[in-house]
Amino acid sequence: MEHVKIYQGNQIGGCVTVISSMINGEIHRIMVDYGSSLPGSDNEKDFDYPWDDEPVDAVFFTHYHGDHVGRLMEIPSHIPLYMGDVARQAMINIQEALGKNPYIPKEEAQLHLEEAAVLNDDKRVKTFNWNGIFYDHVKDIEGFVVEPYSVDHSAYDAYLFLFEVCDPNTKSGKYKVVHTGDFRGHGRRGNVMLTLIKKYIRRFNKRSIDALVIEGTMMSRSRERVISEPQMQLKATKYLMKHKYAFLICSSTNVDSLASFYQAAQDAGHPYGRNMYVYSYYFIKQLKLYTDTAGSFASVYKFDNVYQFDADSTKTYSHPNWDNPKTQQEMMEDYGFIAVIKPEDYHEHYIDAFVEAYKANRIKQMPVLIFSMWNGYLNPKHKAFKKEWFDFVERQKAKGVEIEYDLHTSGHATPKMLASVINAINPQDALYPMHTEKKEEFMNLPIKDEIKQRIRLKS
Numbered sequence: 028m029e030h031v032k033i034y035q036g037n038q039i040g041g042c043v044t045v046i047s048s049m050i051n052g053e054i055h056r057i058m059v060d061y062g063s064s065l066p067g068s069d070n071e072k073d074f075d076y077p078w079d080d081e082p083v084d085a086v087f088f089t090h091y092h093g094d095h096v097g098r099l100m101e102i103p104s105h106i107p108l109y110m111g112d113v114a115r116q117a118m119i120n121i122q123e124a125l126g127k128n129p130y131i132p133k134e135e136a137q138l139h140l141e142e143a144a145v146l147n148d149d150k151r152v153k154t155f156n157w158n159g160i161f162y163d164h165v166k167d168i169e170g171f172v173v174e175p176y177s178v179d180h181s182a183y184d185a186y187l188f189l190f191e192v193c194d195p196n197t198k199s200g201k202y203k204v205v206h207t208g209d210f211r212g213h214g215r216r217g218n219v220m221l222t223l224i225k226k227y228i229r230r231f232n233k234r235s236i237d238a239l240v241i242e243g244t245m246m247s248r249s250r251e252r253v254i255s256e257p258q259m260q261l262k263a264t265k266y267l268m269k270h271k272y273a274f275l276i277c278s279s280t281n282v283d284s285l286a287s288f289y290q291a292a293q294d295a296g297h298p299y300g301r302n303m304y305v306y307s308y309y310f311i312k313q314l315k316l317y318t319d320t321a322g323s324f325a326s327v328y329k330f331d332n333v334y335q336f337d338a339d340s341t342k343t344y345s346h347p348n349w350d351n352p353k354t355q356q357e358m359m360e361d362y363g364f365i366a367v368i369k370p371e372d373y374h375e376h377y378i379d380a381f382v383e384a385y386k387a388n389r390i391k392q393m394p395v396l397i398f399s400m401w402n403g404y405l406n407p408k409h410k411a412f413k414k415e416w417f418d419f420v421e422r423q424k425a426k427g428v429e430i431e432y433d434l435h436t437s438g439h440a441t442p443k444m445l446a447s448v449i450n451a452i453n454p455q456d457a458l459y460p461m462h463t464e465k466k467e468e469f470m471n472l473p474i475k476d477e478i479k480q481r482i483r484l485k486s
């Protein structure tokens with residue numbers, strides 16, 4: 028029997044995988060991710076999973092990006108949900124912030140609060156337990172043993188899963204499927220991926236894997252230059268040494284890049300460092316979550332000097348070394364900063380305040396804007412084009428604000444990394460590319476010929 032079924036695998040985002048196990052002639056299923064299609068995908072309209080005809084026993088989430096968790100509220104309420112503990116907290120923060128946002132229509136805000144309530148429900152949501160060496164294997168779903176492993180991605184607390192399912196037609200009675208989720212090899216923790224496969228997944232070649240489900244986002248973006256996260260941090264440091272007033276557009280959940288910019292601002296503002304300013308209390312909460320969790324493993328994730336923009340511009344602060352109290356704007360003008368904003372109309376005034384300060388000769392440099400996201404969003408020819416963002420960036424340019432596009436690194440594995448992972452896992456029965464617009468390109472990867480024969484291009 029085929030143990031893996033993929034829905035919407037031919038696009039980036041909104042892909043759903045169902046893994047099945049055969050026990051006493053009965054099929055049991057686990058779903059991996061249930062997210063929304065990204066704008067511009069093949070399936071603008073999401074498919075409807077046949078919950079009644081092909082019931083699933085549990086849904087496992089690889090990470091908290093919308094194209095993986097976006098349809099969580101459509102999952103029937105009796106089905107348990109499995110995810111990482113920090114991912115769960117980050118998702119609760121997002122939903123609560125949206126639910127309390129006064130600019131969001133009431134009914135829509137209510138839906139976000141309901142989602143937060145679901146995520147807070149300990150009876151329904153189960154998180155993975157770290158035992159000090161690895162995550163405990165999940166054994167409470169009939170017919171399955173699931174091993175979660177942490178992987179590096181632009182979402183923090185992302186997982187790869189190894190499913191051991193029952194199959195009466197194999198010699199051992201078992202069939203093993205690895206699902207990578209989204210991952211990369213060039214993040215801060217990316218280099219451990221191959222060790223993890225060798226040591227835990229393959230158990231030094233003592234364990235063979237039957238099927239591999241792997242993401243292939245970068246197969247259609249293979250001309251993009253990819254730098255590692257630490258390289259990006261170094262570039263950012265050099266850039267911030269030249270530019271004292273820097274605005275940043277970066278996702279609130281891309282912890283690794285936020286850490287790179289925060290650390291770069293500390294080094295560039297030597298010896299005191301520069302503060303990071305953010306646009307909402309929600310953002311502060313997310314950074315605090317990462318400081319308390321990831322920060323206890325590596326100090327690079329500690330965000331100590333982060334402040335929210337003051338709503339009251341006349342509010343002042345005192346310091347023993349200052350003759351007079353200063354407003355936040357005055358502190359920012361005096362000491363420089365890195366400030367995270369959104370490319371939306373109502374954030375434009377943050378930049379304007381510094382363009383005016385420059386014109387009034389209070390500061391000697393113009394502010395700059397770092398666009399640290401995938402540049403397809405700003406490309407009118409690309410189907411994921413975001414006009415509001417494009418217009419925002421163009422307006423800043425017109426004011427004479429320099430835009431920096433090169434301080435960004437992808438959250439996804441390069442084709443070279445994909446090939447290394449495929450060869451290391453060495454699937455014996457099937458290779459399922461997904462989360463990709465270029466499945467057929469997997470045939471051109473430097474992987475073993477026998478594995479090429481196992482690529483499932485159709486499912």
Ligand SMILES: [Zn+2]
Nearest residue numbers: 090092182209
């Ligand atoms: Zn992702």
